[in-house]
Each structure stands twice: as structure tokens, then as C-alpha cells.
Amino acid sequence: MRSQFLIIAGIIFLFTLSSGCIASDGNTQLNLTFFDVGQGDACLVQIHNKTMLVDAGPYEAGPGIIDWLKTRNITSLDVVVATHPHSDHIGGMPTVLKQEKTGIFIDAGDSHTTPTYEVLLKTIEKFKIPYRVVHEGDQIDLDPAVTISVLNPGFTYSGDLNDNSIVLEINSGDRKFLLMGDAGIPVEDKLLKEGRDLKADLLKVGHHGSRHSSGRRFIEAVSPEIAIISLEAGNEYGFPQKDPVKYLTDAGSQIYRTDQEGTITVTADQKNLIVKSEKTSSPSTDCNCSQMQGVCKSQESRSNSCCLSCGV
Known part of the structure; x- marks a missing residue:
């Protein structure tokens, strides 16, 4: 009887193991790639064969992100997240959505009636991409090996689009x-x-190293081993500003910047954090000027390199 029980228990264990409910080594590898998109943000999260893109930089960054994905045979994205509807975070997203099959699009639901955001919404509608709004307390499903929690925004929006950003843990x-x-x-x-x-x-x-983010108390509480700042070299805003850099340095963080290192990939498991960088060419300014006519009418796009290049 006892031998029969052990045989049955062994079969159940093997079935559970093969179904993925138990990790075979407890040491799952996660990759986070922070793209060099100039003045903007774009990050790809990869675990097993699942992918989540968080933001896609300004308009001109879209083709570079697509090229990077293609060279790695990534032809679909399980999740795409727009943290907030500023053009330096969502400008490149329509280009990506048009070429990458997308499982679901997620944003914070904060209305922002600029041409950049309208183009994005029309792309989502055209390609019939499922759409979801998230708030603090929600979770995003990507892979059983990770938990992705939404810490912000709350259910009441502030008057500041930046502070309505989706924050992910x-x-x-x-x-x-x-x-x-x-x-x-x-x-x-x-x-x-x-x-x-x-x-x-x-x-x-937060916010490319602006002094309006990364306060001392917050940095002390997070105390990250690695800090990533996504920004453009010589940007007009003076990012990163000295206070956030000082607080991160005081906390013992190793700072990596896309304006200096280029595209940065962090590979993490339970034993190691490995950082690799690759210098890529700057986002292309070979812009489709006819498509830029509407986008460049908005005040937020006045410094967009394509708008400047097209003279609109």
C-alpha cells in the first residue's frame, strides 16, 4: 500500500513539475532592456518566452526598437504598457504596434487629447488590440514566475500627467x-x-533624472543596487540633475545612463545581476513628414527632432 502511495505521489510531482507549477531550479532568469531612445523611455521585460514593452520613446525611436526586436526574432509582444501619454514615452508606440502582434495594451486611462495620443488610440482600434486600464492594486499577467504589481496611479488622478504615470513593481x-x-x-x-x-x-x-523625482527619502528607502537613467546626451533640460545623482550615489547605487552606455540590458537571477550595454546609432531622423503634420501641432512636440527636421 505504501509503495502504491509513493508511486502515485511521484507521478503527481512529475506532472506538476512538467506543467510549470514548480520551478525546476528556483533560479528563473529575467532580462530588462532599457533602449537608447534619446530623450525618452522604453524598456523591454523578457522572461522565458514572454515579453512586455513599457513605453516606446519618441516618434523617431520606433524603427530602432523594431530593428532590435527583429534581430532577436521577437515578432510579438504579450503586453505593451504606456506609463503616461507624453510623446517621449508613446511617440514610437504606433510604429511598434503596427509591426508587432500585441496581446494587450495597458495604460492609466488618463485622458490627454494631443495628436500623439490620438494617433496611438487610432492604431489600437485599427489593429483591434485589447485595451485595459490599470490602477494601484492591480496586477499584470505575464508569466507565472514573476509578479507585476501596479503601485500608481490611484483611482483619483492628479492634475499632473507625470504623477499619473503607471509605476510597476x-x-x-x-x-x-x-x-x-x-x-x-x-x-x-x-x-x-x-x-x-x-x-x-x-x-x-523617475523622469529621466529630474530634481522633481528621486527625493532623498525615497532613494534611501529603495536603495537600489542598480539605477537606470534614460535620457539624451546634452538634452535641453539638463537631465540628470545633481540632486538625484547625489542621492543615488550616497545610497551606493551603480548608475547607468543610456546617453553614456547606449542600450542597457540587465540580466537577473537569484544569484547575479549582470549589466551589458550596446552603443547603437541615435534614433533616425529620416521622418515621414506627411505623417508628422498632425503630431507636431501640439505644444509638447515642439522639441521633437522629426518636427524640427520637417519644419512643422
Whole structure:
């Protein structure tokens, strides 16, 4: 009788193992790639054969992201997240959505009636991409080996689009990664007041290293081993500004910048965090000027390199 029980138990264990409910080595590998998109944000999360794109940089960054995906035989995206509807985060997204089969599109639902956002919504509608709005407390399904939690925005929007950014906490085993979008100090203070355990292995620094994000108390609480700042060399805003850099340095963080390192990939498992960078050419300014006519009418696009190149 006991031998029969052991045989049955063994069969159940093997079935559970093969179905993926138990990790075979407890050491799942996660890749986060922070693209060099100039002045903007774009990050690809990869685990097993699943992919999640968080933002896609300005308009001119779209073709470069597509080229990067193609060279790695990535022909579909399970999840695409727009953290907030500023053009330096969603400008390249229509190009990506047109060429990559997309499982679901996610944003914060904060209305923003600029031509850039309208083009994105029309693309989602045209290609019949499922659409979901998320708020704090929600989770995003990507792979059973990771938990992706939405920490912001709340159900009441602030008057600042940056502070309505989707903030993501990605947990993989004992590893934690925080992607802050352009969320500023008010969001950081809210997270601190909620008493969350914010300690993380990696922080995608909020708002490109602006002094309006990455407050001292928040950085001390997160104390990331690795900090990623996505920005353009010689940008007109003076990013990264000295206060966030000082707070990160004081916290012992290793800072990586896309304006210096280019595209940055962090490979993480339970034992190691490995950072690799690749210098790529700057986002192309070979722009489709006829398509830019509507986009460039908005005030937010006045510094868009395609708008400047096309003279519109």
C-alpha cells in the first residue's frame, strides 16, 4: 500500500513539475532592456518566452526598437504598457504596434487629447488590440514566475500627467525591480506613507533624472543596487540633475545612463545581476513628414527632432 502511495505521489510531482507549477531550479532568469531612445523611455521585460514593452520613446525611436526586436526574432509582444501619454514615452508606440502582434495594451486611462495620443488610440482600434486600464492594486499577467504589481496611479488622478504615470513593481523570486515612469516626488511620498517595502535591486529612475523625482527619502528607502537613467546626451533640460545623482550615489547605487552606455540590458537571477550595454546609432531622423503634420501641432512636440527636421 505504501509503495502504491509513493508511486502515485511521484507521478503527481512529475506532472506538476512538467506543467510549470514548480520551478525546476528556483533560479528563473529575467532580462530588462532599457533602449537608447534619446530623450525618452522604453524598456523591454523578457522572461522565458514572454515579453512586455513599457513605453516606446519618441516618434523617431520606433524603427530602432523594431530593428532590435527583429534581430532577436521577437515578432510579438504579450503586453505593451504606456506609463503616461507624453510623446517621449508613446511617440514610437504606433510604429511598434503596427509591426508587432500585441496581446494587450495597458495604460492609466488618463485622458490627454494631443495628436500623439490620438494617433496611438487610432492604431489600437485599427489593429483591434485589447485595451485595459490599470490602477494601484492591480496586477499584470505575464508569466507565472514573476509578479507585476501596479503601485500608481490611484483611482483619483492628479492634475499632473507625470504623477499619473503607471509605476510597476516586478518581483521575481527574491529580486525586485521598480519602474517609475515619470512619477515625481508626490508619488514617491505617497508610496512611503503607505508603508510599502520599497527596497529594490533595480530602479528605473523617475523622469529621466529630474530634481522633481528621486527625493532623498525615497532613494534611501529603495536603495537600489542598480539605477537606470534614460535620457539624451546634452538634452535641453539638463537631465540628470545633481540632486538625484547625489542621492543615488550616497545610497551606493551603480548608475547607468543610456546617453553614456547606449542600450542597457540587465540580466537577473537569484544569484547575479549582470549589466551589458550596446552603443547603437541615435534614433533616425529620416521622418515621414506627411505623417508628422498632425503630431507636431501640439505644444509638447515642439522639441521633437522629426518636427524640427520637417519644419512643422
